[in-house]
Amino acid sequence: MVKIDEVAAHTAITILSILKSISTVRGNDFISGIMPVETGYDTVQELYYRAVDFSADVVRDRYFENAESEVIRLMDSRLTDYYRFAYIFGDLSNLPDNENHYLISANKNIDNTFGNIDHYSFDCWLKVSRRSKPRLYLFHYPEFYPNGQVIYELYQFMGYYMKALPLLQSELRALKKSKGIKKMPHIPKIHERRAA
Secondary structure, eight states: OOOOHHHHHHHHHHHHHHHHHHHHHHHHHHHHOOOOOSSSSHHHHHHHHHHHHHHEEEEEEEEETTTTTTEEEEEEEHHHHHHHHHHHHHTTTTOGGGHHHHHHHHHHHHHHHHHOOOOEEEEEEOOOOOOSSOOOEEEEETTTOHHHHHHHHHHHHHHHHHHHHHHHHHHHHHHHHHHTTTSOOOOOHHHHHHHH
16 A cells, blocks of 8 residues: 655645646746746745735735734735726716625625635735725735635636726726716726736
């Protein structure tokens, strides 16, 4: 009977899971460029933080030594645009925030992604307000082990905004046109954003 090293197997599965998630945003060519990888804890750490970096425009982290905890703050233009346009949509439609289907749908997004992670050493918080740019915070508490599920859910979370933003922009342009509003922030089409 062959005995399997459970730690090595778990580490290899975590690495493969993170690589699979990275391939969804960076492509298989990128993954081919970093293969082969060693199957050690250092590789898991490196790939995990690299995957987090790929998820947003701005990523900042801070380690609190006394609490043995880390906080990662992510900011992204897709989040900023989505919430800015969602608030404008609500204002033009005379909807309070708790009836704005774009804000309700975004709240469901965090529940449908990060709400699936049930581990005592991980948490997250999305800070959204009309006065400041949205920020996503990832909290790693003592005994946190970088894992593929966090990366998968992070990419699903960010992917929601990428998919929903064009619809929101289109609906906002139509609303602007129907109300005859001339002075309003420019709402770029999605292809204009990519060219910038």
